[in-house]
């Protein structure tokens with residue numbers, strides 16, 4: 001099954017456009033995990049089990065693991081997800097970009113080592129730098145287009161031939177790079193007008209949309225701008241707001257994460 005098929009099945013099975021981000025920050029983990037050698041693995045798998053029926057994808061951000069030398073725990077988390085929740089797509093957020101020979105190694109890292117269904121990549125080294133990822137025809141290649149951070153405007157908003165650069169990226173991916181139908185784009189929820197522009201350019205192509213939750217993006221504006229005609233087409237990511245949800249009376253961290261994930265999924269669905 002391809003990444004796109006798996007994503008479509010997860011959208012339907014869980015009635016969800018919510019992508020749960022896995023960004024384990026040691027300082028914010030519950031105390032019982034901070035001292036444990038496999039604390040990151042246990043924290044992330046607990047979050048996965050608490051939210052798997054509410055999510056259309058999980059997205060570990062590799063920096064949170066690599067910074068702690070915890071790549072082996074990430075490998076185990078990915079294996080756990082594939083084993084226990086095989087119908088939920090795994091997106092490795094690594095935002096790689098390099099010459100083709102090196103990109104081939106990054107592709108092996110994402111798809112072989114971690115078994116990811118899809119990986120995020122930078123477009124700024126051009127077509128030959130993303131080609132190696134495309135050779136894995138059953139996997140997804142999610143290209144940075146209009147990122148959620150304020151500084152994304154420094155380059156992505158530059159006018160080139162009368163259009164902002166991010167629109168050229170969207171057009172290039174839609175017209176050329178997506179010949180196998182395996183591409184998606186990253187577009188931030190913090191910029192709904194640009195999200196609507198990208199949707200108009202790329203048709204039904206899936207969009208990975210970070211920026212709700214901790215970054216403050218508006219869910220209704222995001223869904224209105226980014227949904228396809230069928231009311232789908234997005235993986236709307238929330239990481240910190242779910243991982244570190246403040247427990248209410250009687251809740252532990254998994255119940256709090258589940259409550260916020262449920263509220264977020266339902267708020268997204270109400271706007272579809």
Ligand SMILES: O=c1ccn([C@@H]2O[C@H](COP(=O)(O)O)[C@@H](O)[C@H]2O)c(=O)[nH]1
Pocket residue numbers: 021023061093146147148149186187188210211212213214215237238239240241
């Ligand atoms: O434009 C982008 C691209 C990627 N991200 C990543 O998404 C999550 C967002 O985390 P929150 O806690 O929900 O803010 C994180 O892993 C980023 O690296 C992004 O935010 N914006």
